[in-house]
Structures are given as C-alpha cells and as structure tokens.
Amino acid sequence: MSPKIAFQGELGAYGHQACAEARPDHAPLPCPTFTAAIEAVRTGDADLGMIAVENSTYGRVADVHSLLPQSGLHIVDEQFIRVHINLLAKQGARLDKVKTAFGHVVILPQCAGFLRENGITPRAKSDNAKAARDVAEGEDLTVGALASELAADIYGLDILARNIEDASNNTTRFLIMAREPDYQRRGTGSMMTSFVFHVRNIPAALYKAMGGFATNGVNMTKLESYMVGGSFTATQFYAEIEGHPDDRNVQLALEELNYFTDYMHVMGVYPEAPHRRDRLQT
Known part of the structure; x- marks a missing residue:
C-alpha cells in the first residue's frame, strides 16, 4: 500500500498539485480543513501533511502558524508551487x-x-x-x-x-509535516531551521534575542508574531533561519536566544527547496 499525504481541499486543489510534485510516490488524501489534514497525520491516517503557509500575492495563510506549534508534528520539507490560475x-x-x-x-x-x-x-x-x-x-x-x-x-x-493571475510570480509555499522529526542533512543546498518562542518580560528582550543571530552570522529569513490565546499581552514568534542546529554559529545564536526567552521549540529542520532563491528573487 502506498504511503499517504494529506492536504487541505479536494482533488485538483493546489495542495494536491504540491503533493504530486513533491511526493509523487504518496497517495493524496484530501481533507476539508488544515486542522483535518494535521489530524490525519497525527492519527496515522496519513504519513505526511502538505500545509500551505503563505502566498507571494496574498500573504500568509490565516491561522496556520498558530495551528502548527500545537499540532505535535514536525516540518521535514518545504515545497514552492507556481500558482497558475x-x-x-x-x-x-x-x-x-x-x-x-x-x-x-x-x-x-x-x-x-x-x-x-x-x-x-x-x-x-x-x-x-x-x-x-x-x-x-x-x-x-x-x-x-x-x-x-x-x-x-x-x-x-x-x-x-490560462494563467490569468495578475502577478507573474504568484507562488504558494507549503510545509511538509510528519509525526517524527528528521534532523539529517539532506539535499545540496542550505538547511533551514524553524522554531517558535516567547520572549521574557524584560525591556528590549526581542531586540537582544535577535542580536545573537546577527553577531553569529546566522541569516533569519522569517520572523512573524501572533497572539496566543486571544491575549494582547501574550505574543508568540515564529522564526526561520538558514542553518542546522548542529552548526556552531546556529548553536551560539540559539543559546543567546534561550537566555531571553521563557519558551523555545524547534518546529523542524529541513533542506532549502531547490527553487527557494529563484522564487524569492522573482
């Protein structure tokens, strides 16, 4: 029996296209919501989940970043899909x-x-x-x-x-989620590390926490914030950096981050998508 990969939508959705391109050996499993796709992986009904996180025209997909830290799943890969409408x-x-x-x-x-x-x-x-x-x-x-x-x-x-999208570089990024993490170095490009954290309640904590990445030469490609539990005072940050947790400069940066945070969780370590830089520079 073929392994399965869950996605939000019905057969023919762009999530289905992402599954076919990234994991052609997996049978697609359509799910009505992102929550259902995540749950399918959690329960073992699917081996992987293909979760859309952002679009170059529309921006980030609402609620997904708040769902991922609570999912218990791990990011093991990323996939970029050129969205032809x-x-x-x-x-x-x-x-x-x-x-x-x-x-x-x-x-x-x-x-x-x-x-x-x-x-x-x-x-x-x-x-x-x-x-x-x-x-x-x-x-x-x-x-x-x-x-x-x-x-x-x-x-x-x-x-x-065909191709009626207004923006010629219209692209959606997906994260591939699994029940178990994969920290192996894979691919020929850079490794990416994603994590979430809460800063301590001290002055300039975020500024100081970010300083460790600059001083250690670690490139942070994403930093986003969102409320936790509907509170205006509880903010969680989602970050992505270039590098592997075993890299010495990444270790030093994360150690400094840890000093200024009261919670930090690595969401996943995965290879940079082959076309990531082309997509981002388009």
Whole structure:
C-alpha cells in the first residue's frame, strides 16, 4: 500500500498539485480543513501533511502558524508551487458568455484584473477544486471556476483562459509535516531551521534575542508574531533561519536566544527547496 499525504481541499486543489510534485510516490488524501489534514497525520491516517503557509500575492495563510506549534508534528520539507490560475468551464462554454466565476476567497484577488476586464463577477467558494467539481456537475455554461489545470483534467472541464493571475510570480509555499522529526542533512543546498518562542518580560528582550543571530552570522529569513490565546499581552514568534542546529554559529545564536526567552521549540529542520532563491528573487 502506498504511503499517504494529506492536504487541505479536494482533488485538483493546489495542495494536491504540491503533493504530486513533491511526493509523487504518496497517495493524496484530501481533507476539508488544515486542522483535518494535521489530524490525519497525527492519527496515522496519513504519513505526511502538505500545509500551505503563505502566498507571494496574498500573504500568509490565516491561522496556520498558530495551528502548527500545537499540532505535535514536525516540518521535514518545504515545497514552492507556481500558482497558475485558469478559468475552467463546462465543455461548450465560451469566455465571452461566462458571467460568474467561483474560487476560494484567497484566489479571487489574485486574478481580479482579468475578471474585471472580462466582466466576470467573482464569487467565493470554500475550495477551488470544489468550485471546479460543482461546475462540472452543473449545466450552466455561464458559470466558471478558478482552479488548476489538474482540476480541469480531473473533472473534465475546458480551460477557457490560462494563467490569468495578475502577478507573474504568484507562488504558494507549503510545509511538509510528519509525526517524527528528521534532523539529517539532506539535499545540496542550505538547511533551514524553524522554531517558535516567547520572549521574557524584560525591556528590549526581542531586540537582544535577535542580536545573537546577527553577531553569529546566522541569516533569519522569517520572523512573524501572533497572539496566543486571544491575549494582547501574550505574543508568540515564529522564526526561520538558514542553518542546522548542529552548526556552531546556529548553536551560539540559539543559546543567546534561550537566555531571553521563557519558551523555545524547534518546529523542524529541513533542506532549502531547490527553487527557494529563484522564487524569492522573482
């Protein structure tokens, strides 16, 4: 039996595309929510989870960073997917006759220019692949779905317009989660380390905690904050750095961080994606 990889959405979603590209030997397991995808890995129904965390146009995916530290899972890889948005419709439909297009609330702003130019009204759907399936199951030739080429193949839809995203570098980053951590050095590029932490309640604690990374030459590629438990005074930080915890400069930086924090947890150690720098520089 093939191992399984869980993702949020239905077959044909961009998460499904990420699974197919990153783990073609794993059977995709569609889940209605990110929470359900994480739970599938936790319970053993899936071996891995493909979790979207940010999009170059839309920004970070809401609530995901607050879900990950509580999941009990570990980041073992990352995957970047170039998001090509396509207008799909029933066979026989024409672009100039389409009046409404359905897609996830995140994807609608990413092709707002095309929709406006063609007089198409955007409508929100819980999932892009579900929008494609609903269009396929209906009979209305004036309704379209905003989804992937994969969704068109799965549901037998025509592609009326390809690559209609407004931004030419529209990319989504996914994290691959597993029940067990993998601290092995893998790949030919740099290793990445992700962690969460709370700073101590002392003046300039965050500033001092970050100083250790600068003085030890550790490049921090991400630092984000979010509230914990709905409190305006409890802030958790999510950070990503280049390097492996066994690297001496990373060890020194984390030791200094530990002095100014009352909680620190490594979320995962994983190889830098082959196209990470290309994606970030585009």
